Amino acid sequence: MAPMANPSKKSTPNNSKKNSSFRKYIIGFWTLFGAGILFIIVLFLLAGWGAFGKMPKFEELENPETNLATEIFSSNGETLGKYYSENRTPIKFDDLPDHLIEALVATEDERYYQHSGIDAQGTLRAAIFLGSRGGASTITQQLAKLLFTDDVSKNFMGRVMQKFKEYIIAIRLERQYTKEEIITMYFNKYDFIYQAVGIRSASKIYFDKEAKDLKLEESAVLVAMLKNSALYNPVRRPDLVEQRRNQVFKQMERNGFLTREEKDSLQQIPMKITFTPQGHDEGIATYFRVYLQGFMRNWIEKNPKPDGSSYNIYRDGLNIYTSIDSRMQEFAEDAVAKHMANLQKEFDRQNENNKTAPFRDINEDEVASIVKNAMRVSERWHKMEAQGKSKEEIIKSFDEKREMRVFSWKGTRDTIMTPKDSILYYKSFFQAGMMSMTPQTGEVKAWVGGIDFKSFKYEHVKQAKRQVGSTFKPFVYATAIDQLKLSPCDTLPRNHFTIEAGKMGTQNDWSPRNSDDKYEGMMTLKSALANSVNTISARLIAKTGPRPVIELLDKLGVDTKDIPAVPSIALGTADMSLFEMVSAYSTFANEGVYVKPVIVNRIEDKNGTVLYQHVPETKDVLSKETAYVTLNLMEGVTQFGTGTRLRGNWAVNNAYYKKAMTGYPYDFKNPIAGKTGTTQNGSDGWFMGMVPNLVTGVWVGGEDRAVHFPGISFGQGATMALPIWGMYMKDVYSEKDLGVSSGAFPRPENLSIEINCDNYKKGKNDSQLIPDELDF
Template sequence: MPQFKIWIRKIFKNRWVKGLSWIMGSVLLFLLGLYISVYLGVFGKLPTTEALSSIKHEQATQILDHKGKLIGKYYIYDRQPVNFEDLPKHLIDALVATEDSRFYKHNGVDNISLIRVFVKNLILQDKSAGGGSTITLQLAKNLYGRKNYAMFSMLINKFKESIIAKRIEDIYSKEEILILYLNTVPFSDNTYGIESASLKFFDKSVNDLTINEAATLVGTLKANTYYNPRVHQKRSEDRRNVVLQQMVNYGYLAKDSLEFFSKQKLELSYKSYNHDLGLAPYFREAAKKQLTAILDTLKTPEGNHYNLYKDGLVVYTTLDYQMQQYAEEAMKAHLTKLQNNFETSFGKNAPWNDNSKVLKTAIQKLSIVKRYKDKGLSDAQIMDSLNLKRNLELFSWQGDTVRNISVIDSLKHYIKFLNTGMLSIDPKTGAVKTYIGGIDYRFFKYDHVSQSERQVGSTFKPFVYTAAIENGLDPCTYFSLREVTYSNYDDWTPSNSGSEEEDPHINYTLENALSNSVNTIAVKVLEEVGIPNTIEQVQKLGITNELPNKPSLALGVSEINLMELTGAYASYVNDSKPVKPYIITKIEDKDGNVIVDFKPNISVEKAYSDNTRQVMLEMMKSTVNSGTAIRLRNSYGLKNPIAGKTGTTQNNKDGWFVALTPNLVTITWVGNDNNSIGFKSTGLGQGANSALPIFAQFYQKLNADKAYRAFTSTRFEDISEDVIKALDCEPTKRDGFFKRLFKKKTKKKKFD
């Protein structure tokens, strides 16, 4: 023993050993001092036990359809927490095996792993040794992030995380740590938390993840961009197989299962909840605007305003997820074809071509042109700037592309596109079932459901006829097809849109005139009932816009919002009562407490009599069975109970179709956002061709889905005997010989 002491003294008297000892001692002393400094809060206050006990995460607000299916989210960080009971065992096994195999044995910092890393990584230069970071250490980093301290940042941050990790282990159980970790860890595509990642990449809740899907998501944690399964599928599959191998290594997965799972191809069901992408983006934006206004009037129990992006609210809406999907599919299928026909119809004389008047006017209306002019640039300088090219992603029905184009090129590209608005509601309540505000929210932000007001064309005629019948006009009253010139309105002569010259001696009943959308008779009916009576009737239907006090009112020159129009039409299948379409039913906080709920806004008073309603409904059934919307029957094979009305505005600028069924009212509009551009021909632009097919294809999809029998199979109400008798007359009547002899083709008179 004395010899050993002598040997030790000799070693430490060696100047190299003494120097090395001083260096190591100084390093250890420095590290100890740095650790104590971090512990005492010199580099920033550490979270206390109390703060860690009440960890609050920013949570995404979820927006759900009427059945509770997730439509989208509002968030800064896409995070959607779940409980431990929701986590499948194979997900936990995959996580522990891959990220922290000794998770259940350490107290936040795994000293054994750190020694292993030090020996293998630093001494033996084995890069596969791993980083020694535990799940708890990663949780600390996820919760509080890292700061840049200029010098020794990594050490300071590691010390902070180790202190926080040990405090977390003192407060929470291992199960609670796992759920905290999985609710906060970042996955690919800016997604936070396992539930959000599961929904985004596999369109399912976390508790439904398969072993392979769980292994895929766990595999991305090593580098969520590098192993992004959407972008790098092969790379992600390889990483998934590493996770599966780790599960085998630590006894979580049978060895003979490895070959089976590792050979499976990675299959994603990617659902983006980005604000601009995914299902019903216009609906989600409209809901967000309403929510912002609603939340401004509410306060939390602590007296603070709710935060739409951070407080994890749950918003229940009226939308039907599957029905919306069918509607969007129908819209895309029809407009892809219609857009091609629309462009082809103009040939070389398209209004978006170079030097066209429409294009020149559109250029001058650009906001960037106004800014350039305010800066004093000349016209030549402005045009030079507008012709500078850059890479830009462009919308196309054939698939988005990136092209090197100028501002003018971009304007020429987008000015030609037809756009659309489509709304389906429950006529009994006003609950919105489908909502399409445009063709693609990424490129066309303007919402044609909630923001737009367009001329409604012949879809206004049923309101005129409703006023007439309500004011006592017999449905079997005959009106002549002949044109009339109204001298007190600048010799205005309304005409019909038929291509063939009409016989002025033919007279139509109201039913025949409405179902065939006869303009000349609509104006005569308006004259019969009077403009004031018609306006009063329309106001009872919930239309709030100021209406023109002139005979062209009958032809739908008024600009009306699609939501108001749909609510008014609902009255024909809702006991003569209009409704106000609504989209939000209930808002809950993150704990499931109801903050506010909403009831349907249904009119108490009828807008017109039961007799009028039944007469009008029969007339609009004729529109579908034998009139302007007959292609629903003969082209699309729809045999359902449907009433409707087509509409086309002057110069074929707007195409409309209204579809009434007992439990669903749908209105579709199609047109160009630039009101200078209409369809080249009535055959192409009429509502029966431009708007009706969207509804037709949508309803075909509903017919094929047994889940929607309540919409597709329900029959209209039985009409009374009085209404049957009132409509029992020949649809047309020809003038007698003497009347034909002395009757002029066009009559000139004043509009009373």
């Protein structure tokens, strides 16, 4: 028998083929693996070389291109508003609360402090599970995408190429910046929508507070929004955002930032936001911010950057430190809103049977002319004209009813009316202007240019000029005191007085009438000013001449080119702005020294370098004696004249009238110098009020002079404007930190003009005052 073969030493054709195939698979696998690695390396290299699109240079990584909002600060450090193309205001890492950073890391990138830009573990997980168990983008990659890549590509290969770019940029960012700097840049760059670009803007808009003051539950809301701020937005979808917020708490517990008890407790807190939009039409001091834009344009034209280019308030991140005090600004806006709502209600009531409402003393043809002129300057007219529409088509469109949203004192309301009717509707509203200023420094502390900036863009502090009425008279009295050394106790007859035609520039005989039609007896100058006696003002300007009064105004910062040198200006026929009136009156309170009003104290660039520092502009205009005696005259206005409503002993019987006096009784006990002003037919109501370190002016009137009350009881400065001053000052005095004086005006040393009428002159009866009668 032949010996059996050893099977272990015998090869078969099949085994050889299997071994050969296995080796091929192994070789093929490693070849493919190596090729894949090589392919990825090549993709990284190509991405780094810019083959898939522009890559940032080192300098761009050092200074990433961002649009930074210019921030406007009040004198007490609050943000008044911003100018921006993107509402981004940078924040420093030290101002980010720890819980905000913890929430971000726990939710968006658990291994943030362990990786160098790319999370290999997360990337592998995302690749294996195709993203179903979470994405792989690190915080650094998300920042890279925000900084340097375009919108997300819609096709797969484009997205892959974009991802490689993000990887390269993320790695470079990690090499260039610290982890803290990357987190700060990410929070500064992210868009939370509603004009909230960056965490600081988002904190203000969604919670009305600075980021450093956020509570943990508020920080969690903002971190929840990072997933998709349009989808997870607390304004649009509060329930969805609350669920996402609670997931943030869960992630913080998982990563050891919260205990289970803390997480459970936080998840029970209802989500609450304080939505505070920061659009250009929202917030406080809206009219002031528009005026400030003009100031900045002028400054930018004269102050280029070191490289010769111009600053841009919408993207250069400037910091503007203004003179406005946010507390006083809020008091001013609140006083205007409260009084004007009540005044408007009474005005509408008195117009119920007025056929030409809201106008008075004009016929229907004149009403039609006003409406036609308003149509021609309207935005609708300009748009349709630009579209090539004919004049007839445009006019016809004003009679077609349409849906619209209109302003009302009870809030914006939806209605249906024709554009022509909307013109009449908006013209029916009284407007107001208010400005408050520190006379010693020129700092403007409050600026209210109208009743609602969204609906009424025309500004009534600096832009508008209106007849000033009797508020002009102190300039006449001051000129007379300066020239003639008059005392408040000197007397003049209140009887009729005429300046003949041809004298002092008059074309016809000029015989002013007194508002009370009383022309008998003698009056002290103090009583005459307190009660706005026109005939005595006429006698004074006849003695001084109108030219010296205009020269005084010019020294007080008033534009006098359109003020004629005629005696009638003594009664306030001149048009002046509220800005001019407040700055001029401030000279009396500042002992005769004029200080040019200031609205900007300092401007800094985004790095804190001072670009502008205000230097006060002052000039001596009046002697201390003249300024003080004029103030003493004006104190009489609030002691026993047209401004006594500021005192606690004034009362009215008419129920509607009393209701219009919003905030009454004011019950001021301290010295107040002031002057009311009322123009013909009550078209304009003024009140100028002064305490030693604060001068405030108020104007109220219709857009058109034909919009006014039918009678003087409501159509006077004491009713239209004075209540705003009263409410404002009550609030100002309630805020002790503001330091507004309630004392007497400083009396000059060696005062030569006697102001105490008891000491001025005694007659036969010592209890009876008999001042000298002036011979004019």
